Amino acid sequence: MDKQVHKFILQLADNELILGHRISEWCGHGPALEQDIALTNIALDHVGQARLFYQLAAEMEGNGKTEDDYPYKRLETSFYNVQLVEHENIDFGYTIVRSFFYDHFYYFLLDQLTKSKHTALANIAKSAIKEVKYHLRYSSEWMRRLGDGTEESHRRVQQAVHDLYPYTGEMFLPSTADEHMKEAYGIDCASIKEQWLTAVKEILHEATLELPDGSWFHKGGKEGVHTEKLGYILTELQYIQRAYPNMQW
Amino acid sequence: MEASMEQKFQEKIDNDIRIEPKDWMPEKYRKTLIRQISQHAHSEIVGMLPEGNWITRAPNLRRKVALLAKVQDEAGHGLYLYSACETLGIERTELIDQLHTGKAKYSSIFNYPTLTWADMGTIGWLVDGAAIMNQVPLCRCSYGPYARAMVRVCKEESFHQRQGYELLLTLSKGTPEQKEMLQESVNRWWWPALMMFGPNDADSPHTAQSMAWKIKRFTNDELRQRFVDMCVEQAEILGVSLPDPDLKWNEERGHYDFGEINWDEFWNVVRGNGPCNKDRINTRVKAHENGQWVRDAASAYAKKQSEKKSVSVA
Numbered sequence: 079m080d081k082q083v084h085k086f087i088l089q090l091a092d093n094e095l096i097l098g099h100r101i102s103e104w105c106g107h108g109p110a111l112e113q114d115i116a117l118t119n120i121a122l123d124h125v126g127q128a129r130l131f132y133q134l135a136a137e138m139e140g141n142g143k144t145e146d147d148y149p150y151k152r153l154e155t156s157f158y159n160v161q162l163v164e165h166e167n168i169d170f171g172y173t174i175v176r177s178f179f180y181d182h183f184y185y186f187l188l189d190q191l192t193k194s195k196h197t198a199l200a201n202i203a204k205s206a207i208k209e210v211k212y213h214l215r216y217s218s219e220w221m222r223r224l225g226d227g228t229e230e231s232h233r234r235v236q237q238a239v240h241d242l243y244p245y246t247g248e249m250f251l252p253s254t255a256d257e258h259m260k261e262a263y264g265i266d267c268a269s270i271k272e273q274w275l276t277a278v279k280e281i282l283h284e285a286t287l288e289l290p291d292g293s294w295f296h297k298g299g300k301e302g303v304h305t306e307k308l309g310y311i312l313t314e315l316q317y318i319q320r321a322y323p324n325m326q327w
Numbered sequence: 328m329e330a331s332m333e334q335k336f337q338e339k340i341d342n343d344i345r346i347e348p349k350d351w352m353p354e355k356y357r358k359t360l361i362r363q364i365s366q367h368a369h370s371e372i373v374g375m376l377p378e379g380n381w382i383t384r385a386p387n388l389r390r391k392v393a394l395l396a397k398v399q400d401e402a403g404h405g406l407y408l409y410s411a412c413e414t415l416g417i418e419r420t421e422l423i424d425q426l427h428t429g430k431a432k433y434s435s436i437f438n439y440p441t442l443t444w445a446d447m448g449t450i451g452w453l454v455d456g457a458a459i460m461n462q463v464p465l466c467r468c469s470y471g472p473y474a475r476a477m478v479r480v481c482k483e484e485s486f487h488q489r490q491g492y493e494l495l496l497t498l499s500k501g502t503p504e505q506k507e508m509l510q511e512s513v514n515r516w517w518w519p520a521l522m523m524f525g526p527n528d529a530d531s532p533h534t535a536q537s538m539a540w541k542i543k544r545f546t547n548d549e550l551r552q553r554f555v556d557m558c559v560e561q562a563e564i565l566g567v568s569l570p571d572p573d574l575k576w577n578e579e580r581g582h583y584d585f586g587e588i589n590w591d592e593f594w595n596v597v598r599g600n601g602p603c604n605k606d607r608i609n610t611r612v613k614a615h616e617n618g619q620w621v622r623d624a625a626s627a628y629a630k631k632q633s634e635k636k637s638v639s640v641a
C-alpha cells in the first residue's frame with residue numbers, strides 16, 4: 079500500500095466528514111424550513127463523500143478494515159482535515175463562509191482529481207464534483223444575499239470572512255502526502271491558490287465584501303494538529319463506539 | 328342558499344368526489360382541516376428534534392446517513408403539509424406563529440425524550456408505525472391537497488418504519504448490553520405510542536363530524552386496536568416484551584386485549600407538562616428568531632435584485 083496516497087485519501091475523507099458533521103448540526107434548527115432541508119442535503123452529500131473515501135482507504139489497507147474504523151476509532155492527532163472545517167456554526171453566516179471557502183478549494187481539487195491517473199480517485203471525483211457544483215452555487219448565492227442584504231447581514235458575514243480567512247491558507251500548503259501526490263499523480267493543491275483567490279474575490283466583490291489583508295495563516299490540521307474544537311466533535315461522534323466497543327449497530 | 332350549498336357539498340363527499348381549494352366548503356370544514364393539517368405539519372417539524380439529537384452521535388456512517396435522510400424527509404413532510412394548509416387560505420407564517428405561541432398543538436409523542444440510540448429504532452418502529460396507521464386512511468381524505476400530500480408522506484413513513492425496525496433487529500441480535508438498551512427503549516415508548524391515537528372514542532367529540540366529512544375514516548379506538556395487533560407479533564420477533572400485564576389474545580374478539588392508558592399522563596402532556604414540551608417549543612422559537620436576520624437579508628437582496636432588473640429593462 080502506498081502510505082502517502084492513503085494519507086491523502088484520509089485528508090479528503092476527514093475534511094468531508096468533519097464539515098458534514100458541522101453542517102448536520104443545523105438539522106432542525108435552520109433559519110427557514112427550506113434552508114433546513116438544503117443544509118441537511120448538503121450534510122448528507124459531505125458524509126456520503128467521506129464514506130466513499132473511507133471505503134477506498136479501507137480497501138487499500140485491507141486486513142478487515144471498514145469505512146467506520148477511520149472516523150470512529152482514531153484519536154484527534156490522527157485526523158488530517160484542515161482546521162477550517164472544525165469551526166462552529168456561530169451563526170448562519172459563519173456556516174456559509176466556511177463552506178464558501180472550502181467548496182471553492184474542494185471544487186478545484188476535485189477537478190484535478192477527475193483527470194488523474196489514479197483511477198479509483200478519479201472515479202470518486204467524477205461523481206463527487208457534481209454535488210460540489212451544487213454546494214458551490216448554494217454557498218456563493220448566500221454570500222451574495224448576506225453580503226448585499228441588510229446592514230446586519232453584511233456586518234455579520236463580513237465578520238465571519240474576517241475570522242475564517244486565516245484558516246484558508248492551510249488548504250494550499252502541501253503536506254508530505256500532498257507533495258507525494260504532486261510527484262506521483264500531478265495533483266497539486268498549491269497550484270489551486272490562484273484560481274481560488276480569483277473565484278472567491280469575484281463573488282466577494284459582488285457581495286460587497288472584502289478579504290482581510292492579513293498574510294498570516296494557521297496550519298497543522300493536515301499533520302494532525304487541530305483546534306480545540308475537534309476533540310469535542312470526536313467526543314460526540316465517537317460516543318457510542320467508545321462506550322460500547324466492538325459491537326454491530 | 329347556504330343550506331343548499333351545504334347539501335351539495337355533502338353529496339359530493341358521499342359520492343367520494345374530492346373537494347379542491349376553489350370549491351365551496353362549509354367554514355367549519357375549512358377550520359377543521361386547517362387545525363388538523365397544521366397540527367400535522369407542526370408534528371413533522373417538532374418531530375425532527377428528538378431524532379435530530381442523535382445525528383452527530385450515530386454509531387456508524389451508514390446509520391448516520393440514514394438518520395439524516397429520515398429527519399430530512401420529516402422536514403419535507405412539514406413543507407408539503409404547510410403548502411396543503413395554505414390552499415385553505417392561511418399563510419405559513421401565521422401557522423408557525425400559532426405553534427410558537429402555543430395556540431396550535433403538535434403530536435404529544437415528540438414531548439418525550441430520546442435517551443439512547445435504541446430510541447432511533449423504537450421511534451421508527453412504533454412512532455412512524457402509529458403515524459402510518461393514522462395516515463394511510465388520510466390518503467383517501469375528502470380534501471384533495473391533503474390526500475395527495477399524504478400519499479407521498481405515507482410512502483416515506485413506511486420506509487422509516489422498516490428502517491427503524493431493522494435497527495432494532497440488529498440490536499436484538501447483539502450483545503446483552505444492546506438487548507437491554509432495546510428493551511428499556513421499548514418500555515419507555517410503548518404507552519406514549521398508544522396515546523398517539525388520541526382519546527377513547529367516547530371522549531372524542533369531533534370524530535362523528537370528521538367521519539361524515541370523510542376527513543377521518545376510522546375511529547381512534549379502531550386504529551389503536553389494529554396497531555396493538557400488529558405490534559405484538561413484531562415484538563415477538565425482536566424478543567422484547569411489551570410493558571403491559573393485561574396484554575393477551577382474546578379469542579372471542581379476534582384481537583389482543585390491552586390495559587388502560589394512563590389518561591392523566593396523556594392530558595398532562597397535552598397541557599404542556601410533558602418532559603420536553605418547553606424544550607421543544609423553545610428550540611423552535613430560538614431557531615426562528617436566530618433565522619430572522621437571514622430571512623430579512625434574503626428578502627432585502629431579492630428586492631434589490633428586482634429593482635435592478637426593472638431599471639435595466641426601463
Ligand SMILES: [Fe+2]
Nearest residue numbers: 371400401404
Ligand atoms: Fe413524517
Ligand SMILES: [Fe+2]
Nearest residue numbers: 401455484487
Ligand atoms: Fe417518519
